[in-house]
Amino acid sequence: MTEVTKVQELVYELKLRDVMKKDVFSVAPGMQMSELREIFRTRRISGAPVLDGDRLAGIISIEDFIRWLSDGGKECRISEKMSKRVETFYSDDTLVHALNKMEAAGFGRFPIIDRQTGGMCGIVTKGNIIEALLKELEIDFHEEEIRRYRASHIFEDIRADKSTLIFQYRIAGELSEAGTTSSGLKTTLKRLGFHPDIVRRSAIIAYEAETNVLINAKEGKMVVRVEPAEIYMKIEDKGPGIPDVEKVMEPGFSTAPDWVRELGFGAGMGLPNIKKCSDKMVLNSTVGKGTCLEATVDIRQPQ
Amino acid sequence: MLTRLAWQLINMDIKEITRILEADIVYGEALNREITKVAAADLMSDVLSFSKEGALLLTGLTNSQVIRTAEMSDIGVICFVRGKKPQKNMLELGKERGIPLLATKLSMYEACGRLYQKGLQGCECN
Structure with a gap:
């Protein structure tokens, strides 16, 4: 009614x-x-x-x-x-x-x-x-929902010079289970009441990164830091490392073996996807030591 | 009244999709989803890169990564082409995440063509 x-x-x-x-x-x-x-x-x-x-x-x-x-x-x-x-x-x-x-x-x-x-x-x-x-109704409905559930209000209620929420995830297991970590992060960010676009972009970054870790390094960890202005994500592993960091950023470049491709990955779109979804991205890697990916999603200006 | 009219004009529901694609509902008989956009891909990274919220995904891939990808990119409904049926663990994950799954005997090309002809739009790249 x-x-x-x-x-x-x-x-x-x-x-x-x-x-x-x-x-x-x-x-x-x-x-x-x-x-x-x-x-x-x-x-x-x-x-x-x-x-x-x-x-x-x-x-x-x-x-x-x-x-x-x-x-x-x-x-x-x-x-x-x-x-x-x-x-x-x-x-x-x-x-x-x-x-x-x-x-x-x-x-x-x-x-x-x-x-x-x-x-x-x-x-x-x-x-x-x-x-x-419909668009108007959707916006209305969305605003209503945010008002009701937004746990990110927590920042407004906390009295401190700097406040940060930190979530840590361990990435490990079979490639066929890739997504469990990102799924957890997505649920968490949703619960915090972020704009759906922010949640989606963060989830895609986490998912692509998680998949990369499982394919190349078998295990790693992800740290997500939620601050009033941004969501910062750091994904680290102690895998073989990337010889040419610029090369892997090229859409279509892939080192994935067939078994990875059979799962629908390894098309050389992972890192370009991550870059597209993040407002800032830094990739550091040393051959034989491991890889560290940092991505930031700005939460002050929903798109 | 007006809102009901609105949905009929610009959207299609699952029943309409199954009719056009001669598809079976593998899971999600009771779920209601309105479809406005379609994505078709076997590469999950492609799906992550261009799909839109609530879209129907046509794919030939039947492992659980499809569900994960759908979950991350807010895909509304998945339809498997060329008579493929989802693997057991995939079906379970789909149920858990509440994503309706359809299966059609049509090829990817034929399925895309039929939906396009009925006016459903793709997910534009950006």
Whole structure:
């Protein structure tokens, strides 16, 4: 029930400019009808506004195109076949206004006009509206959840000049069990209430690193330090080490044997993946001594 | 009402997916997942690098690393292609993590093609 009232609230609150698609593909009135076939096919669209400068001249749809074909398909300009009487909305109209009009009109694609300039500034479909509503609801729901469960508030409650949470994990076992350590870390970070994107990135870093340790060194350890501004992860092993640290950062470079590849790993994407997920990454390795990977995920600015 | 309409418009549920792929539900009959994106790969590192939250993963790999990878990257549903069935320990891990598992006889290419045709999007690289 609360969800429905929230939706009702939103349809009155949100304006079309908040939900409309801004970069709209349009065609010019002077284009030939026959050019539309390729446009509709390659762009997978079923219609496009016809623009004269930034002024809306009409709309040409796939129905217009089919009608033109069945009438013989004699070459002519789009402006002769487009629908000129087009229903439009203003960008400052509310969603509820648009939804009611859509219901009555029986079709679902409306150009949006800027009230000040009179030019077309976007297009709206039922899909856009629904997507925007869902996004709003999801954000709301997510904020609600964070408020309720966020254990990371712990930092705000602790009185100290510096506070840090430290988790330690031992990495060992068969490669087929890789992921147990990262799974534990993921659950922990989730429980602390971090943004899902932060949790996911940290989990992927841990998982790739854990897999690397199990493949190359058999065992190692992972230390995760959670601070108010960042999650710092250090994964160490006493394995054979990496002869050329730059080389292993290249996507696709791999030293993995077949049995590793059979498990879906060893494609040479591990370290590049880690780098992609972290805000800072440092890889140190000495041949014969071992490898140490440090990765940091910034938690001040969720993406 | 509006929210229900919304889901129908932009998402597909597991039942719809099984219909399109002529797939069996190996586990997760009772679980409800809405699918908006699809990833297809046998390389788990690829999955980790490009998949999106809640996506359906099509794969030919049937060991428990697939579940782990799905767990780390928040994959919503896994479907095995070419008639492969999950190994026993994988099935157990899937149940433990609450990830629905499907199996289809279709090849990877055919499965991708059918879903794409029905309007399901891939997970864009970034």
